[in-house]
Amino acid sequence: MAKKRNKTKKKILYFSRVIWGLSFLIMCILGYFIYDANVLPLKYFMAIVIVFVLLIAIHGLFVVKKKTRTWILILLNILAILFMAVEIFAILKINDTLSFLRHNLGLKYETNVYNIVVNADSGYNSLEDITGNTVKTVKDMDDVSLFEKSVKEKVDVTLEYEENVVSLLEQVTEDEELILIVNSGNYDAMLDVDKDFQSKVKVLDTITVTVTIEDSESSVDVTSEPFVVYLSGIDTRTNYLPARSLSDVNIILAVNPTAKKILMVHIPRDYYVQINGTTGLKDKLTHAGTQGGVELSMATIEDLLEIEIPYYVRVNFNAVVNLVDAIGGINIYSDVDYSFSCWTDRGCTFNPGLNYVGGRCALAFARERYAYETGDRHRGENQEQVIELIIEKVTSSSTLINNYTNILNALDGTFQTNLTTDEITSLVKMQINDMASWSIESFNVDGTGASMPTYSYPNQNLYVMEPNMDTVSQAVAKLNEVLETN
Numbered sequence: 001m002a003k004k005r006n007k008t009k010k011k012i013l014y015f016s017r018v019i020w021g022l023s024f025l026i027m028c029i030l031g032y033f034i035y036d037a038n039v040l041p042l043k044y045f046m047a048i049v050i051v052f053v054l055l056i057a058i059h060g061l062f063v064v065k066k067k068t069r070t071w072i073l074i075l076l077n078i079l080a081i082l083f084m085a086v087e088i089f090a091i092l093k094i095n096d097t098l099s100f101l102r103h104n105l106g107l108k109y110e111t112n113v114y115n116i117v118v119n120a121d122s123g124y125n126s127l128e129d130i131t132g133n134t135v136k137t138v139k140d141m142d143d144v145s146l147f148e149k150s151v152k153e154k155v156d157v158t159l160e161y162e163e164n165v166v167s168l169l170e171q172v173t174e175d176e177e178l179i180l181i182v183n184s185g186n187y188d189a190m191l192d193v194d195k196d197f198q199s200k201v202k203v204l205d206t207i208t209v210t211v212t213i214e215d216s217e218s219s220v221d222v223t224s225e226p227f228v229v230y231l232s233g234i235d236t237r238t239n240y241l242p243a244r245s246l247s248d249v250n251i252i253l254a255v256n257p258t259a260k261k262i263l264m265v266h267i268p269r270d271y272y273v274q275i276n277g278t279t280g281l282k283d284k285l286t287h288a289g290t291q292g293g294v295e296l297s298m299a300t301i302e303d304l305l306e307i308e309i310p311y312y313v314r315v316n317f318n319a320v321v322n323l324v325d326a327i328g329g330i331n332i333y334s335d336v337d338y339s340f341s342c343w344t345d346r347g348c349t350f351n352p353g354l355n356y357v358g359g360r361c362a363l364a365f366a367r368e369r370y371a372y373e374t375g376d377r378h379r380g381e382n383q384e385q386v387i388e389l390i391i392e393k394v395t396s397s398s399t400l401i402n403n404y405t406n407i408l409n410a411l412d413g414t415f416q417t418n419l420t421t422d423e424i425t426s427l428v429k430m431q432i433n434d435m436a437s438w439s440i441e442s443f444n445v446d447g448t449g450a451s452m453p454t455y456s457y458p459n460q461n462l463y464v465m466e467p468n469m470d471t472v473s474q475a476v477a478k479l480n481e482v483l484e485t486n
Helices: 001-035 042-064 071-103 145-154 165-172 182-192 285-305 319-325 361-369 376-394 396-409 421-434 469-484
Strands: 109-119 135-138 156-163 177-183 202-212 227-234 247-258 259-267 311-316 328-334 353-357 415-417 441-445 447-452 462-467
Touching: 001 042, 001 361, 001 415, 001 469, 042 071, 042 376, 042 421, 071 415, 071 421, 109 165, 145 202, 145 353, 145 462, 156 165, 165 177, 177 182, 182 285, 182 462, 227 285, 227 319, 227 415, 247 285, 247 319, 247 376, 259 376, 259 396, 259 469, 285 311, 285 469, 311 319, 311 353, 319 376, 319 396, 328 376, 353 361, 353 469, 361 376
Parallel strands: 135 156, 135 177, 227 311, 259 441
Antiparallel strands: 109 177, 109 202, 227 247, 247 259, 311 415, 328 353, 447 462
């Protein structure tokens, strides 16, 4: 009987030592992942290391001794297995986070999307129908070799370059023989200008051209120096983020990490501004994104607000839908004393006061402007409200614990930024270290609606908002106050 007990104890002791070895291995792996994530201040990381060392040492002392009671070994094994399960879960979550950050941060390429467009009444219905024909387009890249290669891979045509893309888009509505390849940003801009344009043309196919871009590292230390981020919400309903597109949301975030201040300045999409690098007619701010992408939009806003903008975040509208659904919806406050249905989605009705909505209606609310007397100005306030509600809910501990994976999946591929992983993790580490609260202020520049010709469409009058320069000056003063506060 004693021999049998000794044999059983030896097996348990051997099993306990195996469990201890696995615990040590998994603990080391978790420690490496925590170190690699680089979000914990040194004092917290060292505290975790000390706790890990003590736990593994105490556990080891019991399994090394042959005289340790069997029930103690069994209890330690149960606790170790439970602890390993938690550690493995933490490793998987940290790995998901690092993969997400490295995939989405520090933009290294941009995707240009082109539409092959013909007249709606033409006999062209497929790529085979246009094979061998001459196709007109414009040069919107310094090096068109990748563009030409991508076209040839899709269809065998002869490219003929023109100067004016707007003129080509106008011509195709009347010329049944004309075939165009145009940047999707220019196509979307024409849809915005001419509500009947889509019914006058057909899109036979799309071509994507992915271009590697050079890393332009900023010299800003985001944990100690004030910095500015341009938040651009692009007008595309698809899952891709084309390099050139209408920017329907234009928000400047001035961040002062030492004073713990954030200022959000909203600029209406139709603001009538001088596009950077152009002379003569001004244009809508939203058109800068179709002419030169996010870089031109940033440069134009820099001219307007007299600031330097080193960072940007471009967000696809789908990000709002997916993210709000992932966090279980938000409570939107409608500040008008009447009910209305958003023109973008008749199924979304908002009543005075709080309205609990999912992603689809949150997006409709953020895009609505026709239900308000002040139009785009009110829409800007709504967009800021949606952003603040999302941030508030995403940063709550219960939402993060219950919906963490869903949040990452919702955001993956729906935004682009030149903020790097190191910059983001540095900010997180700073926040964990001091746990300080932030003050957030919003300000909207204002203007007066008008009908004017624009740089993009000089031959017709479009709705624009002529800036109220007093509000622009106020915005500049507020920005300087935040960016200069130490």
